[in-house]
Amino acid sequence: MTFLVTTVTANAPVGRFIVEHLLDLGRKVRTLSLDPASANLPPADILAGDLGDARGIKAALHGVEAVFLPAVVRGFAKTFLAAAREAGVRRIVFQSSGAVGQDNRIGAIHAGLEQQIRASGLEWTFLRLAIGSGDPLQWAFDVPGQLAAGDVVRGPYARAATSPVHPADLAAAVVACLTAPEHAGQIYDVTGPASLTHAEQITLIGQVLGRPLTYEELEPPVARRAISPHAPADVLFADWEEHLDVPAHLTATLQHLIDRPLHSPTAWAADLASRLRSAGAW
Structure with missing residues (x-):
């Protein structure tokens, strides 16, 4: 099983911790970054690409079973989700926003992305990180x-x-959701x-x-x-x-998902x- 970890910025600490954790578990990991040359990531299969680039996404998703998507801007979903279905991806873990359900543009953007992921037919888990x-x-x-x-x-x-939130704690929660099937279809509200x-x-x-x-x-x-x-x-x-x-407001979500102290x-x-x-x- 291969996991794809996408990063918004080359030095995103959550992405780095996710990759490290998956490698420590002996899993195969591929990363997608806009700037692999400067990515602060452990040794892995690092590809250059954009979530909206159909050709790059097709190569990145080959053989991948589960994907981590960080909070991102609009415009990627249609291309990415179509490519994911075609490639046989089973599960998406999406770092969404705690603003979902609030009357503001950040909440509306992430609610729209969640809806598109739901409608894709893929398994999904949403981690709604508090503002x-x-x-x-x-x-x-x-x-x-x-x-x-x-x-x-x-x-x-x-x-x-x-x-x-310590990025290693958020990363550990992401890895739990990527690797354990019982988290499919769950929405988790996340705080520090x-x-x-x-x-x-x-x-x-x-x-x-x-x-x-x-x-x-x-x-x-x-x-x-x-x-x-x-x-x-x-x-x-x-x-x-x-x-x-x-x-x-504090939730116990991270402690629920992680089998170690925060x-x-x-x-x-x-x-x-x-x-x-x-x-x-x-």
Whole structure:
């Protein structure tokens, strides 16, 4: 049995951990990346390709039984799903969004993708990652760039709580869903194991780095203008405002799917700091 792991970016940590885990289990793994030359992935059958490229997808899917799809943009589904059926793929594990069911564009996009996957006739499992569990503060406000410039991170709502997920834990859940048939047809709501405010996250990262990091609040209108050109500000701000001085919603999904203890918040911060160092953020 061969598994196909697709990655949105070359250095996506979840994809790397999925590949490592499958290889450790002795499984055959193929990866599809837009930029294999710079992919931070273990030794595997790494192919260059795009999910919407019919020719590349056909080659990538040859002999594959199960596929991991990360949260992706619209436009790939029709081509990819047709190729998957033709190639004999049995199962798709899709990293969807916890915004499904909410009245916003992120929820609508992922709901549409889920519907197309359901209609494909393939087995499927949906892992709906909560909005606040994908480290939105880190990418929406370029925390790596801010840390490269100094010890102050500026963003909105210091007391807004989220539940960051260690990528190795999410990867282990994906592998469980890829390899165990009982997860077919299941929808799992995924969060991290602990509720942490924005300020607490930055403090943890500082402790790991041995730096006196502080979090400085930006006024919401200023922060919204800063990220609106390149991030779904309405969705993020709605989630942050809902959890302002309110603990993040937590689920036991990851622990249910994984047969080991989950990583602690400190381990999450250490992993993030290590990746930022490797990327030359400071």
